[in-house]
Amino acid sequence: MMRTLLIVTALLEAATGLALAASPSRVTSLLIGSPLDTRQGSVVGRLSGTALLTLGLVCWLARNDQQSRVTAGPLAAMLFYNVAAATLLTYARLGLGLSGIGLWPAVVLHAAFALWCIACLGTR
Numbered sequence: 001m002m003r004t005l006l007i008v009t010a011l012l013e014a015a016t017g018l019a020l021a022a023s024p025s026r027v028t029s030l031l032i033g034s035p036l037d038t039r040q041g042s043v044v045g046r047l048s049g050t051a052l053l054t055l056g057l058v059c060w061l062a063r064n065d066q067q068s069r070v071t072a073g074p075l076a077a078m079l080f081y082n083v084a085a086a087t088l089l090t091y092a093r094l095g096l097g098l099s100g101i102g103l104w105p106a107v108v109l110h111a112a113f114a115l116w117c118i119a120c121l122g123t124r
Contacts, residue, residue, distance in 0.1 A: 002071070002120040006063040009078055009113065014056030020049030032092050033100035055081065072121065079117035086110035 020027045024045025025035040036045045055078065062074045089107045092098040 001123070002075070003063055005113075005116050005120055006059045006071075006074070010056045010060035010063065012056075012109075013052045013059065017049045017052030017054075017056055020052060021046050022049070024049065028100075030100045030102040031089070031106060032098040032103060034098060075117055075121050079114055079121065082110045082114035082117060086114060 016027070024042050025037065027049075028041075028045060029035045036042050058074050059078065062071050065071050086107050089103055089110070093103055093107075
């Protein structure tokens with residue numbers, strides 16, 4: 001169960017990170033219905049994409065080390081990230097009135113991954 005979580009997380013975060021690094025404005029339009037239309041926003045978007053690529057890499061490298069206590073670190077980090085992402089995206093919609101076609105699916109996906117992380121950490 002943990003190996004599958006790490007593989008799926010690695011692939012999804014890396015793909016999202018690549019998309020964000022390549023075209024931050026397009027990804028943010030899908031998520032929050034508004035492009036990043038400043039150079040500063042584009043840099044921050046690309047940096048966020050790089051961070052997601054890094055999370056994906058960490059999960060990929062940890063995928064075969066399921067029995068080690070060290071694997072709890074990436075799982076705990078991904079739990080924090082998924083809870084924060086779901087919360088922030090929910091706030092973007094409910095608090096700020098932002099919405100793109102991918103916003104609610106992203107909220108649901110991050111919430112589901114948070115629960116999956118909890119389940120994996122609970123079985124350690």
